[in-house]
Amino acid sequence: MNLYGDEMGLIAQYYPEIYGQVVQEEGVEKSRRKSRRKKSKGKCGNGSEAAGKRKLSQEQVNLLETSFENEQKLESERKEKIASELGLDPRQVAVWFQNRRARWKSKKLEEEYSKLKAKHDCTVVEKCRLENEVLTLKEQVSEAEKEIQRLLERGDGFSSINSPSSSFSMELLEPTFLGGFGMEGLENVLYVPQNDYINGLEWVKVYDM
DNA sequence: TCTAATGACCCGTTACATCA
DNA sequence: GTGATGTAACGGGTCATTAG
Numbered sequence: 391m392n393l394y395g396d397e398m399g400l401i402a403q404y405y406p407e408i409y410g411q412v413v414q415e416e417g418v419e420k421s422r423r424k425s426r427r428k429k430s431k432g433k434c435g436n437g438s439e440a441a442g443k444r445k446l447s448q449e450q451v452n453l454l455e456t457s458f459e460n461e462q463k464l465e466s467e468r469k470e471k472i473a474s475e476l477g478l479d480p481r482q483v484a485v486w487f488q489n490r491r492a493r494w495k496s497k498k499l500e501e502e503y504s505k506l507k508a509k510h511d512c513t514v515v516e517k518c519r520l521e522n523e524v525l526t527l528k529e530q531v532s533e534a535e536k537e538i539q540r541l542l543e544r545g546d547g548f549s550s551i552n553s554p555s556s557s558f559s560m561e562l563l564e565p566t567f568l569g570g571f572g573m574e575g576l577e578n579v580l581y582v583p584q585n586d587y588i589n590g591l592e593w594v595k596v597y598d599m
Numbered sequence: 600t601c602t603a604a605t606g607a608c609c610c611g612t613t614a615c616a617t618c619a
Numbered sequence: 620g621t622g623a624t625g626t627a628a629c630g631g632g633t634c635a636t637t638a639g
Contacts, residue, residue, distance in 0.1 A: 444615070444627060466607090485628060488608070493626090495609095605637085613629075619622095 446486070450476045454483070458490050 446454070457472055464472075464487045466480075473480040 446627080464607090482627080484607085489626065489628085491608085492610080603639090607635090609633085610631090615627085617625080
């Protein structure tokens with residue numbers, strides 16, 4: 391969108407004298423902008439006077455802030471209006487809005503960073519917790535395997551199949567053996583005692599049959 | 600359709616004011 | 620007096636629009 395260009399075109403069309411004046415003033419402003427930078431470098435003669443005019447008054451800032459809250463973008467018409475209300479150069483108003491947008495963006499980025507960091511910290515904590523859980527579960531699996539090994543080595547492991555104190559897995563047994571005891575179809579069922587490491591589970595179906 | 604001119608905007612920087 | 624911080628202003632670059 392270039393409303394300013396449109397407006398200037400209309401002004402040029404219908405009010406050529408005013409257009410000429412505006413263009414001339416813009417040219418003056420541009421040259422002033424270029425020279426102001428050079429002037430302000432180092433110790434200049436009227437530096438103190440210029441410095442006194444630099445800071446915007448609280449009233450001016452308040453109005454600019456209010457205007458910014460309403461709309462961050464600044465159309466030329468609004469810029470002119472604000473400038474005339476505050477007795478400022480329209481260029482000053484434009485610059486103020488640019489700087490204000492930059493500050494707003496910077497603040498937004500900081501907020502975004504804080505949120506992301508908090509999220510990241512939570513994720514790290516959760517990761518640690520899960521890693522610990524994995525370690526615990528691995529230890530428990532290892533213990534269970536040792537238990538199985540012991541029972542197999544003793545040779546009386548089968549006598550404890552129905553014992554609630556055992557974590558013996560029936561899926562490890564040969565299907566033919568289970569069939570021999572009239573337990574066909576239970577090969578994929580795992581018995582876990584209630585007081586063992588998976589709380590609340592007694593008969594767990596490991597696979598969908 | 601192409602191109603130069605123009606204005607708005609953004610970004611990085613500078614200069615200055617203020618404060619601890 | 621001085622370094623840190625905030626902010627007005629600048630310069631250069633990009634992009635969209637417009638006129639020729």
